[in-house]
Amino acid sequence: MKVTVVGSGYVGLVSGACLADVGNDVLCLDVDPSKIRILEEGGIPIHEPGLLEVVQRNVQAGRLRFTTDIPAAVRHGDVQFIAVGTPPDEDGSADLQYVLAAARNIGRHMDGYRVVVDKSTVPVGTADKVRAAIAEEVAARGAALEYSVVSNPEFLKEGAAVDDFMRPDRIIVGADDARAIDWMRELYAPFQRNHERLLVMDVRSAELTKYAANAMLATRISFMNELANLAETLGADIELVRQGIGSDPRIGWHFLYAGCGYGGSCFPKDVKALVRTGREHGHDLRLLGAVESVNERQKRRLVDKIVARFGDNLAGRRFALWGLAFKPNTDDMREAPSRVVLEELFRRGASAVAYDPVAMDEAQRIFGDEPRLAYAARPMDAVDGADALVIVTEWKEFRSPDFPRVRDLLRQPVVFDGRNMYEPAVLERHGIEYFGIGRG
Numbered sequence: 190m191k192v193t194v195v196g197s198g199y200v201g202l203v204s205g206a207c208l209a210d211v212g213n214d215v216l217c218l219d220v221d222p223s224k225i226r227i228l229e230e231g232g233i234p235i236h237e238p239g240l241l242e243v244v245q246r247n248v249q250a251g252r253l254r255f256t257t258d259i260p261a262a263v264r265h266g267d268v269q270f271i272a273v274g275t276p277p278d279e280d281g282s283a284d285l286q287y288v289l290a291a292a293r294n295i296g297r298h299m300d301g302y303r304v305v306v307d308k309s310t311v312p313v314g315t316a317d318k319v320r321a322a323i324a325e326e327v328a329a330r331g332a333a334l335e336y337s338v339v340s341n342p343e344f345l346k347e348g349a350a351v352d353d354f355m356r357p358d359r360i361i362v363g364a365d366d367a368r369a370i371d372w373m374r375e376l377y378a379p380f381q382r383n384h385e386r387l388l389v390m391d392v393r394s395a396e397l398t399k400y401a402a403n404a405m406l407a408t409r410i411s412f413m414n415e416l417a418n419l420a421e422t423l424g425a426d427i428e429l430v431r432q433g434i435g436s437d438p439r440i441g442w443h444f445l446y447a448g449c450g451y452g453g454s455c456f457p458k459d460v461k462a463l464v465r466t467g468r469e470h471g472h473d474l475r476l477l478g479a480v481e482s483v484n485e486r487q488k489r490r491l492v493d494k495i496v497a498r499f500g501d502n503l504a505g506r507r508f509a510l511w512g513l514a515f516k517p518n519t520d521d522m523r524e525a526p527s528r529v530v531l532e533e534l535f536r537r538g539a540s541a542v543a544y545d546p547v548a549m550d551e552a553q554r555i556f557g558d559e560p561r562l563a564y565a566a567r568p569m570d571a572v573d574g575a576d577a578l579v580i581v582t583e584w585k586e587f588r589s590p591d592f593p594r595v596r597d598l599l600r601q602p603v604v605f606d607g608r609n610m611y612e613p614a615v616l617e618r619h620g621i622e623y624f625g626i627g628r629g
């Protein structure tokens with residue numbers, strides 16, 4: 190099929206590349222010329238495992254192209270995916286300006302039937318707004334063209350995006366006309382060869398399904414973080430509790446890891462947006478309000494522990510920080526707990542030397558020439574001469590460091606482990622004072 194993807198960020202680029210990989214003719218559009226330039230030069234603008242290979246082989250095969258030319262992009266795809274950002278507005282609601290701008294462009298330039306597929310995460314009712322925006326533009330031209338609007342939220346995780354797209358748990362299609370549903374079935378057929386994964390429902394339910402999934406996952410994390418803080422006080426170990434409850438299939442193993450809070454471009458903004466939607470419709474979603482506030486507090490938890498150990502005045506102290514990205518295998522630092530940790534350290538007069546395998550360029554972009562932040566080329570360089578080591582992201586390469594070396598390089602052998610990567614007893618055996626999350 191001929192497919193256009195509007196927005197070539199994490200979701201758009203992964204979707205476009207994976208759809209090309211199964212044989213579709215895909216054109217990816219972006220309004221940011223610097224992203225398109227990188228793609229045209231054979232690179233990718235983000236760190237995402239396996240993505241470069243998929244992009245390169247499909248570019249070579251002539252099935253994947255990139256453009257900033259809006260009319261050409263709208264003319265190309267019979268199916269038009271909208272995969273632009275929906276960042277939080279000041280009041281927490283999702284800012285739909287990019288989605289609606291994309292819809293208007295489609296309405297302005299379409300020259301025949303189009304299936305417009307909303308892949309961005311958008312509040313319930315957005316499909317109606319997209320439909321209206323297209324209708325307005327079509328009418329303004331005096332044209333009479335048919336189109337369908339479909340909600341097809343995306344569930345990929347950064348760091349595992351290609352795999353998630355290629356092997357989805359489910360494909361949600363919210364649509365109310367048969368032609369669009371048939372097209373979506375055809376487009377997704379290669380991704381559900383061994384069993385049916387496509388769930389067709391009405392548009393509003395599809396839009397809400399996306400928020401429900403993220404809100405449920407965020408709730409599990411905040412629940413565990415809250416219990417972790419209690420476990421500490423009670424002298425229990427949240428890691429043992431996690432294993433104790435995860436073995437119940439009704440609870441399951443996933444997304445039960447306590448830590449220094451959830452970050453990323455989705456959970457924080459989507460929980461906020463759902464709370465906001467509730468409020469707009471007279472529903473006070475108290476549980477989700479608490480999920481959010483527990484998470485805000487949890488992002489400060491590591492610094493609370495540092496303050497409890499070193500005092501509130503951290504002037505003159507230097508901390509080694511392992512991990513800047515909001516999770517491993519990405520360079521994304523949107524809402525990353527590391528940002529809160531660093532800001533709280535700076536506020537108390539401390540400085541930091543950070544190491545992250547891929548996110549240091551992004552940190553430099555965010556923190557600019559912040560004099561209290563330096564970067565290390567290797568993890569142990571960050572540790573050398575620091576007052577303590579603080580772990581914020583559980584990169585694989587941090588799993589089994591040379592503990593005696595860590596102990597000897599630190600000015601004080603103290604580790605604050607924001608992701609419970611280590612066994613307290615192991616570090617104690619190496620003469621390192623250990624502070625995890627919820628490990629009383």
Ligand SMILES: NC(=O)c1ccc[n+]([C@@H]2O[C@H](COP(=O)([O-])OP(=O)(O)OC[C@H]3O[C@@H](n4cnc5c(N)ncnc54)[C@H](O)[C@@H]3O)[C@@H](O)[C@H]2O)c1
Nearest residue numbers: 196197198199200219220221273274275287291309310343
């Ligand atoms: N990042 C994820 O893991 C993930 C997963 C599932 C769903 N989502 C949702 O998908 C959407 C996109 O997220 P993302 O992380 O890919 O965002 P992103 O910021 O990485 O990419 C969005 C891209 O859209 C481009 N853009 C903006 N307006 C445009 C327009 N009118 N025409 C063409 N391009 C335009 C921007 O320049 C940018 O490159 C959001 O709604 C997000 O909530 C994200």
Ligand SMILES: O=c1ccn([C@@H]2O[C@H](COP(=O)(O)OP(=O)(O)O[C@H]3O[C@H](CO)[C@@H](O)[C@H](O)[C@H]3O)[C@@H](O)[C@H]2O)c(=O)[nH]1
Nearest residue numbers: 343344345346347444445446448450451452453455515516
């Ligand atoms: O048990 C856990 C699991 C995750 N996290 C944190 O939660 C955040 C989000 O992690 P993850 O969900 O793996 O990454 P995202 O790429 O943000 O993916 C989420 O958000 C996407 C955008 O909506 C959805 O598509 C995905 O299904 C959903 O998992 C990260 O900071 C993790 O460190 C925890 O603290 N504990």
